[in-house]
Amino acid sequence: MNDRTESANLVNLYTKLWTTQEYFKGVRILNFDNAAYTCYQGLLKENQQLNKKRLQKDLRIAAIALWANAVMVTRNQKDFSQIPNLVLEDWTH
Incomplete structure (x- = not known):
């Protein structure tokens, strides 16, 4: 790494990574656990129109939010x- 511009950019990128990691220390991340899975299954059972391949990941995320209120x-x-x-x-917006 002999190029000063590349070195400065690398330091900047790692600083941004560190800042992001520090921010997420204060964020509670919810898990897709058994309760969320049960909610997910209920959504599929009660709402057949949601049983589309393109919605499956969104439904899992929604199930986490629903069970966690x-x-x-x-x-x-x-x-x-x-x-x-x-x-x-x-x-x-």
Whole structure:
């Protein structure tokens, strides 16, 4: 690494990585556990229109929010608004 520009950029990138990691120390990350899986199965059983391959990952995320009684923050209103009882917020506006 003889190029000073490359060195400065590398330090900058690692500093951003460190800052991001520090930020996430204060964020509670919810798990897709058995309770969320049960909620997910219920969503599929009670809402056949949600049983689409493209929605499966979104449904798992929604199941986590539902069992935790959490607000789902997303700009993807189109897909997530199809899920009953899911409280949504869009912070991009």
